[in-house]
Amino acid sequence: MTATQQIITIIMVVLGTMTTRFLPFILFPANKATPVFIQSLGKVLPSAALGLLVIYCLKDINLLAGNHGIPELIAAAFVVILHVYKRNMLLSIAGGTFLYMVLISVFF
Amino acid sequence: MFNVKQKSAFKAAFPYTLPILTGFLFLGIAYGIYMTSLGFSPIFPILMSLFIFAGSMEFVTANLLLSGFNPIGAFLLTLMVNARHLFYGLSMLDKYQAAGKVSPYLIFGMCDESFSINVSTPVPPDVSAGDFYFFITLLNHLYWVTGATIGALFGSMLPFYPQGLDFVMTALLIVIFLEQWLKEDDHQSALIGMGLTLISLLFFGSNRFVIPAMIAILLVLIPLSHQKEGLKE
Known part of the structure; x- marks a missing residue:
């Protein structure tokens, strides 16, 4: 690719990303009434989107090969337990990440 | 530069971005190193982190730049990789539309992490929601660009590479999901x-x-x- 072609490719990626971010706002602008079913959907969608995102983060775990995702699953479980007990966001994240780093360097 | 009200919004927002400071600096550095290791000039990861601001897609773009020229293909692939952002927009319609003149920037900078924090965090009562969303988005954006810049310019000088630190992003999303769960x-x-x-x-x-x-x-x-x-x- 020439430099110009590279710049065009990057611009296309920027446009693609912006399309996915701006499209809902362009389809349902503030000055027009948003259809009722989109409003209802908007109320329940956040929890579903966060659920999707959790799985998205763990998507590259391979349960059948390598370390079978054991460090990820143990560290993720630890984050959940720590957070339910202490309810301290930074502590849960730091604790889980530290445990994960220890697990992959020592055991797997 | 900022008035008193904005300063209080900054103070409220900053602690929520600390995990992302860690995660984005780390991943950003990794991205900068990766790009320069492929032979790209440091300006590529710096500008791409600034303008694309979608972590996984930036790694994919590195591969696109090394293959044949196909702008439409690049556009369509981006739509597929980033399709999840459509859900974020649908979830944030009211909140971001009410944010005033920063609204376009909030939408531009709506990465996974900024969305997750802004959709789930109750904004303190003395703070303007628009200012709070703005600082969450801006700080995360800055962390990512800073990381990519450090990696691109100084990556080869780094003494070691902390294995597994990227789990901080997974841990963050698990905690945000859990907070949402406990709240509803x-x-x-x-x-x-x-x-x-x-x-x-x-x-x-x-x-x-x-x-x-x-x-x-x-x-x-x-x-x-x-x-x-x-x-x-």
């Missing part, structure tokens, strides 16, 4: 989102599960949310 009485939507995505991942594999998962979620949630609204009236 009805877990149906969370379970639907997680369950259908998991099924889709097992069925379609890690490269192409997001869009089928989104379609399945919409097919279940649209009638369900409609029904719930009906019950309330």
Whole structure:
């Protein structure tokens, strides 16, 4: 690719990303009434989107090969337990990440 | 530069971004190193982190730049990789539209992490929601660009590479999901989102599960949310 072609490719990626971010706002602008079913959907969608995102983060775990995702699953479980007990966001994240780093360097 | 009200919004927002400071600096540095190791000038990762600001897609773009020129293909691939952002927009319609003149920037900078924090965090009562969203988005953006810049310019000088630090992003999203879960009485939507995505991942594999998962979620949630609204009236 020439430099110009590279710049065009990057611009296309920027446009693609912006399309996915701006499209809902362009389809349902503030000055027009948003259809009722989109409003209802908007109320329940956040929890579903966060659920999707959790799985998205763990998507590259391979349960059948390598370390079978054991460090990820143990560290993720630890984050959940720590957070339910202490309810301290930074502590849960730091604790889980530290445990994960220890697990992959020592055991797997 | 900022007035008193904005300063209080900054103070409220900053602690929520600390995990992302760690994660984005680390991943950004990794990205900068990766790009320069492929032979790109440091200006590439710096500008791409600034303007694309979508982590996984930036790694994909590195590969696109090394293959044949195909602008339409690049555009379509980006739509697929980033399709999940459509859900974020639909979830943030009211909140971001009410944010005033920073609204376009909030939408531009709506990465996974900024969305997750802004959708789930109760804004303190003495703080303007728009200012709070703005600082969350801006700080995260700055961390990412700073990381990529450090990696691109100084990556070769770094003494070591902390293995596994990227788990900080997974831990963050688990905690945000959990907070949302503990806050709501009805877990149906969370379970639907997680369950259908998991099924889709097992069925379609890690490269192409997001869009089928989104379609399945919409097919279940649209009638369900409609029904719930009906019950309330």
